[in-house]
Amino acid sequence: MLNKSLILSVFALLFCFSVVAQEKEKKTKRKKLPKEIVIDTVLTREPINPLSPAKAAFYSAILPGLGQAYNKKYWKIPLVYGALGTGIYFYSTNNKEYNRYRDAYKRRLAGFTDDEFYFDSNGNQLSSPRVTTQGLERGQKFYRRNKEISLLVTLGLYALNIIDANVDAHLLQYNVDENLSLAPHYRFNEFDAKSNVGLTLNLKF
Template identity: 75%
Template sequence: MLNKFTIVSVLAFLFCFSVVAQEKERKSRRKKLSKEIVIDSVITREPINPLAPSKAAFYSAIFPGLGQIYNKKYWKVPIVWGAMGAGIYFYTTNNKEYNRYRDAYKSRLAGFTNDEFLTQNPDGSITERVTLDGLQRAQNFYRRNKDISLLVTIGIYALNIIDANVDAHLLQYNVDENLSLSPHYKFNEFDGTGNAGLTLNFKF
């Protein structure tokens, strides 16, 4: 009877020890798996040059389009050159026409009859292809167009500088702290399964 009791006690002790050991092992394994594994993506960036926007603006001020070349926005260079060239062309053309009519107007007022807008007839008479009032109106017209062309050209020049400066700022805009993308794995304690996924964090 004593031997049976001893054997039962030993078996019960071993069973309890085994259950406790298994429970500890299971808790230890669950604790290890419950830790979230996060792998952050490593992004290497070129060092920020705070003087880059100033340099780009300075280059564009010296020669339009040079700041865009500095920013490696080569496709903008033909646009800048084309716009500047068109502005200079219209200014030059209107200025030339204005000078033509102004010189003829001054010549008429001085009493001369040899300007390009007068035609000498075979009988010695003179025909006015453009009257004195017409010369004055033409001067006003081409002066206004010349001034508009000059303002537009200056505006294009200023926009060229602003564009180079803004582009240089945007090229160095750093979003590392506000935008992150990382994979993760997490053990679900309720059903004992693992969950894998991708986390995207964006801060405004």
């Protein structure tokens, strides 16, 4: 019993000394602190413009690449015109070939033998055409199909240009502030000795 009471009294004295020492430390720190005026900083954010995505999409619909310029993504403008230019080129080429085969086919049906396929590369008329009438039919189908595909691809690229401008305008106003964050967390449950994995949503005002 004596040993226990002695140990308790020693711990009590040490505890008192530590409390007194902490109080003295706090007082000395308070004395050493210089007198400064602390000003709270207020972070100002740019206001969100809900019409910005609609404007960017509208500008790109009027003139491809204009929405990208509105979003200040100037490096995308050559890509937009390169993609649309490629689609228009293939459409124009296939349309030209389709018209060639169609005109020659019409003259064959009318009984003429003077279409371009009745002549060689030097302009000499041949006894039999380089492309038969059945070949002209197949050529028309082939180039008409390619022309339609080229047109659909070009329209798709035009629509993609509008969507890209709209999405970019949305992302430019996306809030990536630390006050709003979504992060994974891992926690060990002490009650059932199992680990829990999940997502934590932090929202600070």
